[in-house]
């Protein structure tokens with residue numbers, strides 16, 4: 155039996171983008187009902203763990219032209235310039251709004267908002283609340299969302315399918331994790347705000363829940379995934395756990411050192427002068443790998459690493475600006491950065507690619523919108539600048555909320571019985587997995603294989619051959635993931651079934667990522683091929699689109715929206 159509920163719009167995801175969308179929708183029409191569905195309690199969404207800050211113009215030496223160009227250049231000219239212009243224009247307003255809702259931005263002595271330097275940003279543009287930005291932002295959003303009676307929450311509901319009828323998206327099918335019951339949550343429009351997919355890779359800053367579910371839901375519903383080959387490695391994650399040492403550590407003046415105790419980034423010419431550590435993430439990650447290859451990395455339990463040196467900043471500055479970095483380093487690796495180096499290595503951090511959306515957060519499927527890390531509008535092109543993402547969640551979360559409401563107002567209710575019978579079919583599919591005792595594949599084993607295939611084939615540096623191998627292997631892993639062996643037949647909090655569903659989502663995306671990467675025979679932003687080391691605008695200045703077929707992704711292309719910033723060599 156499927157439980158049926160009806161709302162006007164359904165938002166999947168309770169992180170920064172989902173909550174911002176919910177608030178925008180609730181404000182746009184207080185008479186409409188908004189379902190907010192999340193597989194974890196909203197405050198546990200990955201947004202909570204963001205540390206460094208959110209970008210928006212705040213200083214007199216900054217302007218829209220500068221923020222826009224930094225973002226376009228950071229994207230290696232693959233970002234869509236209409237999206238970027240809208241973003242930089244609306245960013246300051248969104249961050250100010252967040253303060254009205256309770257986000258305590260750090261301030262200068264004269265009362266103005268304090269901003270810090272971030273890689274690839276030509277001036278101090280990153281707003282922060284010490285180094286616990288995501289925590290404060292998500293709190294402010296969550297608290298504010300509680301003021302609206304028309305936002306109805308479905309906490310710990312796992313969405314497994316989009317319900318599409320009559321050519322438009324009209325709701326979701328979801329498993330209630332607490333009870334094992336199945337639900338059809340119907341609406342006249344749906345927003346995906348499900349975040350990224352870092353867990354496809356073995357070393358990542360991403361929380362366990364970042365399994366790309368929303369990307370897989372859209373892909374399975376026939377919507378294209380865009381630019382999935384572009385994966386951001388953050389240069390400074392802790393080896394082993396992948397826990398993030400925020401870019402603010404470099405922004406506040408920290409150094410990176412190799413095993414010769416050299417501040418090696420000085421030798422890599424990004425043209426940033428004495429701010430050698432403030433290169434963009436793709437370039438700094440490549441420099442670290444080059445240090446490893448030249449034998450200048452330290453050797454540790456989890457392979458090679460370099461170190462962050464904050465000692466010269468002094469205890470007072472570290473405690474004032476980077477208290478969380480000190481706390482994390484002490485707890486997770488047993489070092490105090492006031493006196494010691496923090497070991498780091500590049501780790502997967504962010505997906506530039508995602509569900510193909512336009513500047514209105516709309517997808518090709520009528521009634522389906524997407525915002526936040528799940529979406530690819532594309533603001534970030536081939537490489538995201540640190541601190542643009544949190545602001546993107548706000549700016550485009552709000553756009554999605556308003557547009558989904560508008561769509562819902564103009565759409566009819568649709569055929570409920572057809573939607574419910576789709577949900578019933580989906581319930582039967584999921585039920586067949588529960589404690590099936592059949593199947594030949596173990597969840598953990600396949601996840602491990604997927605992780606190592608992705609690291610070997612689609613890491614910081616890529617080769618045609620290794621990407622091709624990854625494409626072939628991920629295809630076979632995807633097929634094998636249909637034959638999972640589950641043991642737990644309980645209904646209440648059956649986390650095994652959730653892991654199985656997440657794995658089935660991840661293997662789809664791993665294949666799209668590898669196939670898209672193998673196709674792009676150039677180096678652009680985070681996609682660096684050793685055998686095609688230069689950017690090739692002649693042949694590859696377009697977005698990659700991937701549509702699902704049973705035999706794997708069918709690739710297509712979408713034009714990049716250029717504007718007044720002409721493509722040029724990307725130099726810092």
Ligand SMILES: Cc1cc2nc3c(=O)[nH]c(=O)nc-3n(C[C@H](O)[C@H](O)[C@H](O)COP(=O)(O)OP(=O)(O)OC[C@H]3O[C@@H](n4cnc5c(N)ncnc54)[C@H](O)[C@@H]3O)c2cc1C
Nearest residue numbers: 167168169170171193201206207313349526527541543544
């Ligand atoms: C450690 C870390 C630090 C970061 N620091 C910064 C920073 O300083 N500045 C910056 O700009 N960016 C930063 N980023 C990136 C940024 O935080 C994220 O891109 C952003 O927060 C994503 O927000 P989101 O709302 O799109 O998704 P998330 O916050 O990941 O939320 C996703 C939501 O979707 C729900 N969901 C997912 N799948 C399902 C499903 N199947 N069914 C139901 N619900 C589902 C989840 O429950 C969750 O509520 C950081 C990222 C990490 C990992």
